Amino acid sequence: MEVIFQRTKGLLDVPTHYCPGCTHGIIHRLVGETLEELNVIDKTVGVAPVGCSVLAYNYFACDMFEAAHGRAPAVATGIKRSHPDSVVFTYQGDGDLAAIGTAEIVHAATRGENITTIFVNNCIYGMTGGQMAPTTLPGQVTETTPYGRDVKQAGYPIRVSEMLSTLSGAAYVERVSVDSVPNILKAKKAIKKAFELQLQGAGFTMIEVLSICPTNWGLSPLEALKWLRDNMIPYYPLGVKKDITAGEAK
Amino acid sequence: MPDKVLMKGNEAIGEAAIHAGCQCFFGYPITPQTEVAAYMSRRMPKIGRVFLQAESEIAAINMVYGAAGSGVRAMTSSSSPGISLKQEGISYIAGAELPCVIVNIVRGGPGLGGIQPAQSDYFQATKGGGHGDYRLVVLAPSSVQEMVDLVQDAFDIADKYRNPVMVMGDGMLGQMMEPVEFKERKPAQLPSKDEWKADGLKGRKEHHVINSLYLKPEELENQNLKMQKKYAKIKNNEVRYEMYNCEKDVDFVLVAYGTISRICKNAIKLLAEEGINVGLIRPITLWPFPEKAFEEVIDKTKYGFMSVELSCGQMVEDVKLASNGRKPVYFYGRTGGMVPSPNEIADAVKRNIGGAK
Amino acid sequence: MAHQEIIFAGFGGQGILSMGKFLAYAGMDEELNVSWLPSYGPEMRGGTANCSVILTNENIGSPIVTDATAVVVMNRPSLDKFENVVIPNGLLIVDSDLVTRDVNRDDITVIRIPAQTIAEQLGSKKISNMILLGALIEKTNIVPMEALLKALKEHGKAQFYDLNKAALEKGAEVVR
Numbered sequence: 001m002e003v004i005f006q007r008t009k010g011l012l013d014v015p016t017h018y019c020p021g022c023t024h025g026i027i028h029r030l031v032g033e034t035l036e037e038l039n040v041i042d043k044t045v046g047v048a049p050v051g052c053s054v055l056a057y058n059y060f061a062c063d064m065f066e067a068a069h070g071r072a073p074a075v076a077t078g079i080k081r082s083h084p085d086s087v088v089f090t091y092q093g094d095g096d097l098a099a100i101g102t103a104e105i106v107h108a109a110t111r112g113e114n115i116t117t118i119f120v121n122n123c124i125y126g127m128t129g130g131q132m133a134p135t136t137l138p139g140q141v142t143e144t145t146p147y148g149r150d151v152k153q154a155g156y157p158i159r160v161s162e163m164l165s166t167l168s169g170a171a172y173v174e175r176v177s178v179d180s181v182p183n184i185l186k187a188k189k190a191i192k193k194a195f196e197l198q199l200q201g202a203g204f205t206m207i208e209v210l211s212i213c214p215t216n217w218g219l220s221p222l223e224a225l226k227w228l229r230d231n232m233i234p235y236y237p238l239g240v241k242k243d244i245t246a247g248e249a250k
Numbered sequence: 251m252p253d254k255v256l257m258k259g260n261e262a263i264g265e266a267a268i269h270a271g272c273q274c275f276f277g278y279p280i281t282p283q284t285e286v287a288a289y290m291s292r293r294m295p296k297i298g299r300v301f302l303q304a305e306s307e308i309a310a311i312n313m314v315y316g317a318a319g320s321g322v323r324a325m326t327s328s329s330s331p332g333i334s335l336k337q338e339g340i341s342y343i344a345g346a347e348l349p350c351v352i353v354n355i356v357r358g359g360p361g362l363g364g365i366q367p368a369q370s371d372y373f374q375a376t377k378g379g380g381h382g383d384y385r386l387v388v389l390a391p392s393s394v395q396e397m398v399d400l401v402q403d404a405f406d407i408a409d410k411y412r413n414p415v416m417v418m419g420d421g422m423l424g425q426m427m428e429p430v431e432f433k434e435r436k437p438a439q440l441p442s443k444d445e446w447k448a449d450g451l452k453g454r455k456e457h458h459v460i461n462s463l464y465l466k467p468e469e470l471e472n473q474n475l476k477m478q479k480k481y482a483k484i485k486n487n488e489v490r491y492e493m494y495n496c497e498k499d500v501d502f503v504l505v506a507y508g509t510i511s512r513i514c515k516n517a518i519k520l521l522a523e524e525g526i527n528v529g530l531i532r533p534i535t536l537w538p539f540p541e542k543a544f545e546e547v548i549d550k551t552k553y554g555f556m557s558v559e560l561s562c563g564q565m566v567e568d569v570k571l572a573s574n575g576r577k578p579v580y581f582y583g584r585t586g587g588m589v590p591s592p593n594e595i596a597d598a599v600k601r602n603i604g605g606a607k
Numbered sequence: 608m609a610h611q612e613i614i615f616a617g618f619g620g621q622g623i624l625s626m627g628k629f630l631a632y633a634g635m636d637e638e639l640n641v642s643w644l645p646s647y648g649p650e651m652r653g654g655t656a657n658c659s660v661i662l663t664n665e666n667i668g669s670p671i672v673t674d675a676t677a678v679v680v681m682n683r684p685s686l687d688k689f690e691n692v693v694i695p696n697g698l699l700i701v702d703s704d705l706v707t708r709d710v711n712r713d714d715i716t717v718i719r720i721p722a723q724t725i726a727e728q729l730g731s732k733k734i735s736n737m738i739l740l741g742a743l744i745e746k747t748n749i750v751p752m753e754a755l756l757k758a759l760k761e762h763g764k765a766q767f768y769d770l771n772k773a774a775l776e777k778g779a780e781v782v783r
Contacts, residue, residue, distance in 0.1 A: 047316075074310075
């Protein structure tokens with residue numbers, strides 16, 4: 001019998017706690033497949049954040065750390081510096097990376113820390129029940145912006161990928177989305193390229209993945225995917241923001 | 251015999267860590283400990299080890315978390331305000347049961363405080379410091395030589411119990427120079443880290459997770475009880491203290507650690523010239539607190555104990571618990587970076603003895 | 608019994624801390640117990656600097672010198688600050704080129720040395736600290752000159768050794 005689809009070895013055979021319709025599962029799978037395809041599960045250490053993916057350490061098959069809120073890039077730095085031959089990644093949400101952990105991600109990037117960050121942006125704090133995130137869009141209603149995000153009062157959303165792409169230490173930064181099959185395939189390609197560059201010692205790599213939160217957005221999964229396309233992509237344009245290998249012969 | 255070298259306390263800390271096999275040092279500048287980081291930045295790259303100046307004390311302690319969790323010896327150092335910032339990370343390290351060494355070269359507080367020597371971080375160091383039910387082993391050297399010895403011991407104790415260890419000095423110990431020797435040390439018998447370290451599977455079947463999250467109350471309680479058992483073991487095995495001038499019956503016993511214990515010794519000499527016999531208990535482990543030292547002198551001291559501190563009275567609470575109402579406990583302290591003279595301490599002793607008479 | 612508790616004081620940049628360091632090195636080589644404690648912090652940036660050095664064959668308790676057997680001062684604020692710290696019959700060495708006011712104490716030995724002038728004659732004002740240090744060890748005998756020269760050789764900059772040596776010897780000579 002021909003096997004046409006099976007679980008990736010990069011993930012453990014356990015049920016996840018994610019809500020129905022959440023795209024974390026897809027992103028986990030893309031990372032897991034990448035680790036398997038690059039044959040690096042055996043030497044990879046992942047760092048989980050605080051947020052919805054706090055329990056990601058239960059799902060990835062490689063060695064894992066659970067970091068304090070926002071500190072994953074610093075933890076990853078400690079691991080990578082003491083084990084330069086290992087593959088190290090952080091998996092962080094928008095609150096973790098772009099609010100409380102802003103200093104850590106900026107400095108890991110500017111040091112050219114040879115790690116890969118998977119940055120899951122869904123414009124909201126999921127685990128705590130739907131509060132405003134640093135990436136919450138203007139006008140977006142959340143638990144703590146009940147009248148819609150008023151930029152005069154709460155400021156503007158951060159475009160993290162654009163910001164980090166200005167840093168010399170960043171080797172590769174791309175924003176992708178998992179709202180459709182073609183976009184998922186592009187996301188996979190980007191994630192794989194980031195890990196490949198890490199293996200080459202290129203420096204800091206980050207893939208920002210636009211993701212949905214049906215539960216806290218109060219939408220069905222399909223509506224949520226549409227909301228992402230209609231609202232997030234215009235504010236957070238997809239594409240490569242920085243690539244030090246651009247222009248090199250393919 | 252190894253040669254003696256004259257070293258600044260802060261630099262001796264760095265060299266001692268190197269001797270102890272510290273693979274990674276993560277630091278951030280703050281007076282009066284910056285020389286530790288500067289020393290490590292000179293030495294570590296030359297011997298193929300890691301020095302990194304972090305973007306903050308918070309990042310530095312989390313880098314230690316990463317390095318320690320992946321199985322290598324790691325250290326960070328700071329001074330009081332910086333140690334406050336590290337407390338979050340220290341709590342996670344304690345919760346994940348990772349071995350590491352944290353140096354605190356204490357300065358006066360609260361807030362930005364000052365930069366002169368103080369001991370006002372005693373509560374923070376010995377009662378946990380961050381959130382949750384945990385303890386650090388806290389070692390308090392009183393000379394540059396003892397800094398060298400205790401920093402090396404700290405790495406062993408940390409590995410032995412999978413627990414963070416703090417070496418607590420103060421600005422004076424960090425800045426002063428004294429002769430030190432790096433004695434030949436027998437390598438300690440320590441448990442392997444292979445059972446838990448997360449540095450890649452490398453053929454291992456089960457993945458390792460470095461973690462302090464236990465969402466089920468039963469599991470978290472169990473983890474806490476397991477840690478309490480470890481702390482009980484540390485209390486049994488690791489208590490250290492020095493008894494000075496306590497062989498015979500004494501009028502009074504001073505209790506002091508670190509810098510101020512040295513000044514107490516001068517005061518004791520002055521008092522002896524006046525026929526007043528005073529002893530000293532010098533805790534070397536601040537946690538576990540050397541309660542048993544008090545049993546040795548509780549019947550010998552006529553007028554009780556006096557805790558002498560560079561604070562407004564923190565260790566005195568542990569002295570009271572150790573005396574447990576059996577003998578009076580007095581306190582004398584200066585704060586904010588003020589360091590009392592031997593005469594000042596001698597006068598305080600005489601006042602208290604006078605009152606007791 | 609060898610026992611000296613010394614304070615060196617002046618402006619930052621005068622070599623105050625290194626005077627103390629060389630003496631501490633020499634004391635250590637002579638198998639004395641030694642400690643060296645600097646003032647530290649923002650006040651070091653061009654302001655006043657001082658260090659306390661103890662050399663003794665007893666155990667050292669406090670490294671802070673509150674009753675100095677000897678004080679060396681290289682500016683007026685230091686004289687004001689430390690004149691009264693000298694114990695009765697103690698020693699006070701003053702750079703008389705930099706400190707013009709008279710010493711008030713009459714129960715101590717006061718030695719005034721025009722260290723700047725002498726240093727200039729030897730070739731550089733920068734070695735005035737070594738002239739004072741030479742005078743100090745001549746008067747206190749706390750360490751032999753050879754020990755200090757050895758410390759200078761091992762821990763000082765090679766290119767300044769000859770000049771520093773000349774200064775130390777000159778300092779000892781003028782108070783002999």
